[in-house]
Amino acid sequence: MGSRASTLLREEEIEEIKKETGFSHSQITRLYSRFTSLDKGENGTLSREDFQRIPELAINPLGDRIINAFFPEGEDQVNFRGFMRTLAHFRPIEDNEKNKDPIASEPLNSRSNKLLFAFRLYDLDRDDKISRDELLQVLRMMVGVNISDEQLGSIADRTIQEADQNGDNSISFNEFIKVGNVYILYIDIDIDI
DSSP states (O other): OOOHHHHHHHHHHHHHHHHHHHOOOOHHHHHHHHHHOOOOTTTTTOOOOHHHHHHHHHHHTHHHHHHTTTTTTTTOEHHHHHHHHHHHHOOOOOOOHHHSOOSSSSOTTSSHHHHHHHHHHHTTSSEEEEEHHHHHHHHHHHHHHHHHHHHHHHHHHHHHHOOOOOSSEEEEHHHHHHHHHHHOOOOOOOOOO
16 A cells, blocks of 8 residues: 555656656655645645644744745745745755756756745845844844844844945845855755655
8 A cells, every 4th residue: 555645646746846846756755745744734735833843943043934934925824836845945956957958947956046045034024135133133043142132233234234235234135145155054954855
């Protein structure tokens, strides 16, 4: 008898997800099994509460920001396809993926898509720029009480000063890209695949 994952996920869906995300067939079926085990409402979607039950996210200082990344604005549920699209941002770029069909859309785990994903973790109000206050909030989430507010303020000010090229006292995505290698704190999530 097949697993619940293999019986509810059609082969054509698996192939589409493979093309879209770069995950292998076995990774997709394992992640589908994980997805269904998290789906406490058994309705084919996950809620924020379902994600909050994941121990690795519960202890991650940016756990809430990562959870929010799974939900498009105004949505409170994510289906398996959306779940996989977000997870794809955490996949490393493999050498054979870098030279794929130039006409095809950029992979979800490309450098620019990873930068956009990271930018959105900092852009708390989704206004397409990172303000000093947003930077401070994320820094506080990450370091807790280990650094004084004065030190955090100094870090935020210096970061804005170095990254802000148009003088608006915030960091746009284009500015973020230019300094991304310097300031991005990579988030490692173990997705057990």
